[in-house]
Amino acid sequence: MKAKLFTYILTLITLCLLTSCSLILGIHKIKRKTNEQIIKSAKKLGIPEADLFALDNSYGKYIFKLDQTTFKAQTKNHYQPLQALYFDETGALTKFYINCYAGGTSLDWNKNGKLNNFPPNDQAPVDTILSLKKQLYYISNIGSSNLDAVKSDNSAYKVFVYWNIFMYKHSKKLINEIKRNCSLIQPDKKVKIIYVNNDNWFAWLDKK
Numbered sequence: 001m002k003a004k005l006f007t008y009i010l011t012l013i014t015l016c017l018l019t020s021c022s023l024i025l026g027i028h029k030i031k032r033k034t035n036e037q038i039i040k041s042a043k044k045l046g047i048p049e050a051d052l053f054a055l056d057n058s059y060g061k062y063i064f065k066l067d068q069t070t071f072k073a074q075t076k077n078h079y080q081p082l083q084a085l086y087f088d089e090t091g092a093l094t095k096f097y098i099n100c101y102a103g104g105t106s107l108d109w110n111k112n113g114k115l116n117n118f119p120p121n122d123q124a125p126v127d128t129i130l131s132l133k134k135q136l137y138y139i140s141n142i143g144s145s146n147l148d149a150v151k152s153d154n155s156a157y158k159v160f161v162y163w164n165i166f167m168y169k170h171s172k173k174l175i176n177e178i179k180r181n182c183s184l185i186q187p188d189k190k191v192k193i194i195y196v197n198n199d200n201w202f203a204w205l206d207k208k
Contacts, residue, residue, distance in 0.1 A: 028166045032203040039143050041165050045175055047195045049143045053150075055162065055201040059138035066129060074127045076100075079205075081198065082107070082170055083162035084178050086119055091132035096124040097178075099170070107170050109177040118184040118191075119157070135160055139196055155192040157185070164199045 033041075042052050063078050077098055086095035101124045102109050114121040139160075141147055150158070161178050163171035175195070182191045 027170075028168070030166050030199070030202045030206050033165060033197075033199045035142050037165070038197050038199065041168065042195065042197070045163070045172055046179075047163075047175070050145055050149075051193060051195050052142045052145050053139040053147065053194060053196050054142050055196050055198040056138045056140050057201060057204045059201065060205055062134070062138065063129070071127075071129060073125075074129050077124055077127070078130060081162065081164055081167055081202065082174050083160070084174065085130070085135065085160045085162075087132040087135070087158045087160070089156055093126055093128070093130060093132075095119050095122065096126050097174075098124045100124070107173060109174055115177055115181040116184075118181055118186070120181055132158060139194070142197070150192065150194055153192050155190040157182075157189070157191040158194060159191060160194045160196055162196050162198050164197060164202065166199060166202070 038054070039049060039052065042049065060079070063075050066075055068075065077096070077100070080098040080100055082099040082102075084095075084097040085093055088094045097109065097120070099107055103111050109115060111123075112121075114123055136147065136151055139147065159178060159182060161175060163175060165171075178193065182193055185191045
């Protein structure tokens with residue numbers, strides 16, 4: 001697992017170098033957070049507590065057990081710190097946004113106007129290793145959130161936003177862009193945004 005974490009860190013450093021970023025540009029030390037700290041930060045970011053969840057440690061066990069001969073690129077994409085995953089009514093992942101593909105000196109999520117329509121244009125390659133059912137299996141409640149309510153929600157789209165405190169500034173930009181994009185959905189359809197904090201998942205990964 002140490003080798004995998006090193007690969008992740010190397011990927012992040014490479015991203016920073018390619019986009020002319022400094023390693024200290026909005027990226028802080030990974031630390032374990034209490035639910036109270038996560039809830040407090042979520043409120044500052046405009047995240048409703050009812051829509052706030054945490055990424056479970058078992059998620060790492062799942063993606064790192066995938067055959068790396070076949071799924072190496074997909075695995076790397078799915079353990080990035082900032083993500084937005086769009087699932088349609090069938091439970092399939094249809095749009096996938098991650099920090100590696102954002103580009104820009106401070107992560108340009110709307111590069112080339114990709115988020116100016118709903119559903120947005122393609123960014124990261126879409127794959128089939130994480131269905132809606134699996135995504136729901138690997139998140140847990142925080143505070144007043146209720147996973148059963150998300151499972152029973154009948155919105156046309158469910159969008160999962162992975163965010164964290166150690167990349168707070170970048171998380172804020174991602175959240176605001178995804179909110180804006182989801183506001184563009186057709187009036188006769190609904191979209192549900194689920195916010196998934198991954199601070200403690202990365203802290204767990206850092207210990208492995």
